[in-house]
Amino acid sequence: MVRIKNPDEIRDMVKNHPMDLRRVFSIAAHIDHGKTTTSDYLLRRAGLMSDADAGQKLMTDSDEEEQERGITIFTSVVLLSYELDDKSYLFEINDTPGHISFTGEVSRALRGSDGAIILVDALEGLMTQTITNIQLAVGSEMCKPVLFINKVDRLISELKLAPDKVFERIDTIISQVNQQILKFAPKEFAKAWQVSFAKNSVAVGSAKDGWAFTLEILKAAGHKDPSIVFQKYAEDDKEWLRENLHLEDSLLRMVIQHLPNPAEAQKYKIKHIWGGDLESEQGKALVNCDRDGPLLGMITKVFIDPKSKRPTLIGRVFSGTIRAGQELELISQRKKVPVKRLGVMQITDILDVDEIPAGNLFAVFGFIAPSGESFREPGSKATGFEEISYAAEPVVSRAIEAIDPQDIAKLGEVVSKWIMADPTATFRHDKESNKYILSGIDPLQIEILTKRIHEQVEIRLFEPIIVYRERISRAGAEVHTKSPNGHNRLKLFIEPLDDKAVELIRKGEVNMNLTDRVRAGILRDKAGWNAKFARKIWDIEGNNMLIDSSSGVQRMDRIKQYVTQIFKDFTYSAAVAKEPTLGLKVVITDATIHTDPAHTGFSEVLGMTVSALNISFLTADPHIFEPMLRVDIKTPKDFMGAVMGLLSQHRGRVEETLDEVEQVRIKGVLPTAETLGDFADKLRSATSGRSFWGYQFEAFEPLPKTLEIEVIQEIRKRKGLPEEIPTPENWSRFMYRRQ
Numbered sequence: 087m088v089r090i091k092n093p094d095e096i097r098d099m100v101k102n103h104p105m106d107l108r109r110v111f112s113i114a115a116h117i118d119h120g121k122t123t124t125s126d127y128l129l130r131r132a133g134l135m136s137d138a139d140a141g142q143k144l145m146t147d148s149d150e151e152e153q154e155r156g157i158t159i160f161t162s163v164v165l166l167s168y169e170l171d172d173k174s175y176l177f178e179i180n181d182t183p184g185h186i187s188f189t190g191e192v193s194r195a196l197r198g199s200d201g202a203i204i205l206v207d208a209l210e211g212l213m214t215q216t217i218t219n220i221q222l223a224v225g226s227e228m229c230k231p232v233l234f235i236n237k238v239d240r241l242i243s244e245l246k247l248a249p250d251k252v253f254e255r256i257d258t259i260i261s262q263v264n265q266q267i268l269k270f271a272p273k274e275f276a277k278a279w280q281v282s283f284a285k286n287s288v289a290v291g292s293a294k295d296g297w298a299f300t301l302e303i304l305k306a307a308g309h310k311d312p313s314i315v316f317q318k319y320a321e322d323d324k325e326w327l328r329e330n331l332h333l334e335d336s337l338l339r340m341v342i343q344h345l346p347n348p349a350e351a352q353k354y355k356i357k358h359i360w361g362g363d364l365e366s367e368q369g370k371a372l373v374n375c376d377r378d379g380p381l382l383g384m385i386t387k388v389f390i391d392p393k394s395k396r397p398t399l400i401g402r403v404f405s406g407t408i409r410a411g412q413e414l415e416l417i418s419q420r421k422k423v424p425v426k427r428l429g430v431m432q433i434t435d436i437l438d439v440d441e442i443p444a445g446n447l448f449a450v451f452g453f454i455a456p457s458g459e460s461f462r463e464p465g466s467k468a469t470g471f472e473e474i475s476y477a478a479e480p481v482v483s484r485a486i487e488a489i490d491p492q493d494i495a496k497l498g499e500v501v502s503k504w505i506m507a508d509p510t511a512t513f514r515h516d517k518e519s520n521k522y523i524l525s526g527i528d529p530l531q532i533e534i535l536t537k538r539i540h541e542q543v544e545i546r547l548f549e550p551i552i553v554y555r556e557r558i559s560r561a562g563a564e565v566h567t568k569s570p571n572g573h574n575r576l577k578l579f580i581e582p583l584d585d586k587a588v589e590l591i592r593k594g595e596v597n598m599n600l601t602d603r604v605r606a607g608i609l610r611d612k613a614g615w616n617a618k619f620a621r622k623i624w625d626i627e628g629n630n631m632l633i634d635s636s637s638g639v640q641r642m643d644r645i646k647q648y649v650t651q652i653f654k655d656f657t658y659s660a661a662v663a664k665e666p667t668l669g670l671k672v673v674i675t676d677a678t679i680h681t682d683p684a685h686t687g688f689s690e691v692l693g694m695t696v697s698a699l700n701i702s703f704l705t706a707d708p709h710i711f712e713p714m715l716r717v718d719i720k721t722p723k724d725f726m727g728a729v730m731g732l733l734s735q736h737r738g739r740v741e742e743t744l745d746e747v748e749q750v751r752i753k754g755v756l757p758t759a760e761t762l763g764d765f766a767d768k769l770r771s772a773t774s775g776r777s778f779w780g781y782q783f784e785a786f787e788p789l790p791k792t793l794e795i796e797v798i799q800e801i802r803k804r805k806g807l808p809e810e811i812p813t814p815e816n817w818s819r820f821m822y823r824r825q
Contacts, residue, residue: 096165097439099176100430100446105349105375107173108445109341110402112180112195114223115205116213116780120236123293124205125181127333128166163387163400163431163447168338175342178430178447189477189527189782190510191387192219194457196227197359197474198386198402198447200352201345203337204231204263208255208290209240211746212262214718214780218477220263224279225270226475226593228355232288232340233263233281239292242319245748249316260288275354287344289336297327298336307331348445349375352404360404361595361604362469371405377443381406381414381463384471388457388507389431389449395542397454397503400431400447404471406463407443408450414461417470418599426452456506460599469604473594478783480512480525481713481758484532485548486539487521493543497522500542504535511535514658519806525553527783529762552759554801555668555711555786556660558582562706564675567698568822569690574645575822576694577636577676580702583669586613588629598626625650630657630670641679641686648691649674653699661700661812662708663801668786672699697820704814710794711786713758718751719769721777726750728772736760737790755784 115121166177180195196202202223206216223229241252264280271279281287283301290312291298297315304312307330318326352375356364363369371379387400408414410428415421429436431449442448455461460470488497501513501522511526526532529550536547561581568575587609590596596608606620624646625632632653636642653672660667680686717738721729729752730740738756745751756765761781769777789797799809 093437096167096430096437099167099174100165100439100442103174103176105445106347107175108178108347109175109201109345110178110199110348110445110447111201111203111341111345112182112192112199112223112229113203113205114182114192114196114219115236116207116210116215116219119205119207119210119213119216120293121205122181124203124234124236124333124337125164125179127293127296128164128179128337163449165430165432165437166338168342170339170342175338177338177341189215189218189222190457190508193222193226193474193476194386196223196229197384197458197471198400199227199229200348200350200355201341202229202231203234203341205234205236206259206263207240208235208238208252208259209245210720210778211255211259212266213720213778214716214782217266218782220266221270222475222477224267224275225272228272228275228351228358230275230279230345230351231263231267231281232344233260234298234337234340235259235288235290236293238290238315239295239319242316249313252316253312256283256290272358285344286340289340291331291333291336292327293333295324295327296333297324297331298333299331300336300340303331303336303339352445356404360469360471361600361608368405368466368468371444374405375444376405377407377445379405379444380466380468381408381461382466382468382471383408383448383461385455385457385459385461386474388454390503390507390538396451397507398431398436399450399453399455401450403442403444403446403448405444407441408448409441410438413464415464415466416455417460417462417468419455419459422464423453423455425450454503454506457509469601470599473597473599475593476510478510478527479713480510480527481553481783482528482532482762483523483525483551483553484536485516485519485521485523486536486545487519489544489546494520497539497543497545500539504538508535521548528758550762551804552713552762554663554665554713554789554797556662556665556703556708557668557711557786557788558670558703558706558708560707562702562704565698565701566676566822567694567701567817567820569685569694570820571685571690573680573682573685574690574694575676575678576649576674576698578672578674578698578702580699580706581671581673582706583629583631583671584613585669587615587631587671588669591626591629596626598623624674625653627654627657628666628668630667630672632672632674634674636674636676639677639679641681642677644679644683644686645677645691648688649695652692652695656696656699656703660708661703663710663798663811664805664807665710665801667703668711670703693820697817700812701814701817701821704812710789710798712789712797714784714787715756715758715761715781716784717754717756717779717781719754719777719779720746720749720751721773722748723750725773725777726752729769729777732765732768732772736765756781758783 113121164179168175182192182195223231235256241247267279268276286300286302289298289300353373356372368380382405383401383403385399385401389398410425412425413422429438429449436449458474462468488494505511505513513522513524516523524532562579564579566577596605602621606617609615609620610617622634624634657667719729733754737760738754740754742753802809
């Protein structure tokens with residue numbers, strides 16, 4: 087059974103419980119498929135809520151915004167103890183959001199997990215976020231899955247399906263989940279991680295009604311087949327189902343039998359999330375989940391208390407032991423921070439623990455750092471973990487400004503804190519307008535963030551806008567420019583960054599946290615780069631690279647910081663419409679740096695670098711790319727034509743239609759710009775409110791040529807720029823010409 091331990095027992099379990107009796111996992115699903123209701127039942131007999139509240143209270147939705155909207159926004163962490171066959175198991179569980187706006191929370195939770203319960207609504211089946219969650223779990227973060235098919239009561243009570251049709255529906259969902267596992271999991275795990283009702287890695291049930299079963303649980307209750315479920319619904323005896331087919335027993339036994347303990351998981355997970363030497367002392371400690379090895383861990387979540395606004399950092403210790411009062415070194419931020427308070431999370435509370443060894447989640451108070459930051463002991467040279475892979479990019483923006491001009495600096499601090507908590511959003515300060523530009527996955531994510539920001543600093547919001555990308559079609563001219571004083575020169579060209587390199591950056595396999603040698607080796611082996619050239623990378627910003635390929639240039643280090651910052655700025659505000667760039671490779675081929683530092687100040691470097699970037703970019707046939715969403719719509723067959731027509735009217739395209747007995751499933755692609763208006767309302771109207779739909783970021787595609795000029799001019803007008811698109815002649819005064 088599930089029961090809560092007293093605080094001292096929990097502390098002892100966290101520190102000393104046998105590794106084989108631990109499980110760290112996440113619960114992940116599409117929005118409204120029942121994750122949080124399921125979590126309630128895992129807490130029901132843990133003493134954290136009454137039987138009457140379970141399934142109704144939604145305890146892990148502790149934030150007021152979550153309760154008001156009826157959705158999970160932030161990952162909640164809980165600890166449970168479970169008794170089975172005279173053994174006591176310790177579970178550390180992440181209840182994650184299901185809305186695409188907060189998919190970053192799922193990615194971060196899975197980084198700290200070893201397994202995942204994939205939850206699917208029996209009526210809606212696999213939706214876009216379900217597929218994304220499977221991809222993130224088995225593909226990106228190496229979390230072994232089990233499956234819970236929820237809301238089977240809807241098939242019985244709402245659709246009145248016969249037993250054979252219910253079983254057929256369940257078999258279809260299992261098959262679809264396994265197809266996704268085969269598609270995304272590494273080859274060596276794809277078959278082994280398949281879920282199966284016969285092997286008890288699939289549970290079916292109803293979290294709302296509080297029951298579930300695996301084949302093992304069903305037989306233990308004295309039934310050879312699930313016909314008893316139909317009988318009890320016919321008798322309206324849900325209480326019998328709750329008492330005899332305990333949801334929590336089914337799920338937690340399934341977790342024990344099929345999900346790995348931390349020591350098992352780290353033997354294969356580490357090589358996928360850590361790029362260091364596995365044969366080193368640090369590498370062996372990680373692979374073996376060694377509590378006595380050198381300390382290395384990752385912050386996977388920043389929990390900001392809704393009332394006090396103080397941050398608590400949650401993460402995973404992968405090797406060594408973190409202790410209260412010690413000092414940590416943040417690897418990316420290159421600074422040392424104190425651990426003022428250490429413990430484990432119980433939803434919004436911290437239970438203090440004086441030390442937490444490898445294989446555990448932890449909560450620490452005393453400093454703030456971005457989600458995804460790696461830490462080690464001061465003095466250690468351990469490599470940090472690879473960046474967490476996110477399924478979406480920031481493609482919608484809102485400008486915000488402080489109502490009180492004196493709050494500008496405070497606003498920057500507050501926004502920075504919230505972006506640390508959710509790095510899927512970005513922000514930058516636009517110096518010309520003195521506004522902050524906040525970009526996110528969709529309008530809902532930005533709405534939640536701005537509401538949080540407004541609670542600390544009163545702000546004025548501007549209308550949401552789509553963030554496009556500027557992308558070149560070919561290599562630009564090699565440009566030779568001079569500084570305003572004529573004493574310095576720079577030669578560079580811009581060309582498209584190859585797709586393999588872009589993909590490695592997106593996956594976090596190539597980043598600036600790696601050493602030059604390690605990064606070059608990855609680009610050589612996986613993208614076919616020349617290793618010597620790959621060692622010359624100065625910076626990676628977004629999906630763009632700056633490379634110094636010059637040779638024998640004296641005093642280059644003097645301007646490196648300036649050029650790098652100007653490159654960063656250019657990637658956020660390119661030449662055509664001041665939109666961010668996509669997939670640029672900027673290659674410096676030569677430079678001349680004056681001997682006197684007085685002649686190599688920022689303003690001198692700025693003129694020649696900005697002009698070189700803009701001229702080469704404009705000669706590379708740039709175009710505007712717009713973000714596209716993959717949409718997944720399920721609707722009654724009678725409305726199929728109306729849905730397809732609506733997609734067509736909004737510049738969408740249908741790519742696949744699937745017959746799913748009672749419904750038709752329409753998969754397609756839709757420009758994000760088309761969703762800012764009333765698309766959702768039109769879809770509800772066209773289908774009498776009987777459609778289900780989900781979406782996720784797909785890719786950036788070129789704007790249709792018939793729209794490109796119009797969109798560019800609209801963007802430039804909105805930004806207060808001249809309507810005329812600039813040409814290389816705008817920077818001709820900076821061109822260096824031999825006398």
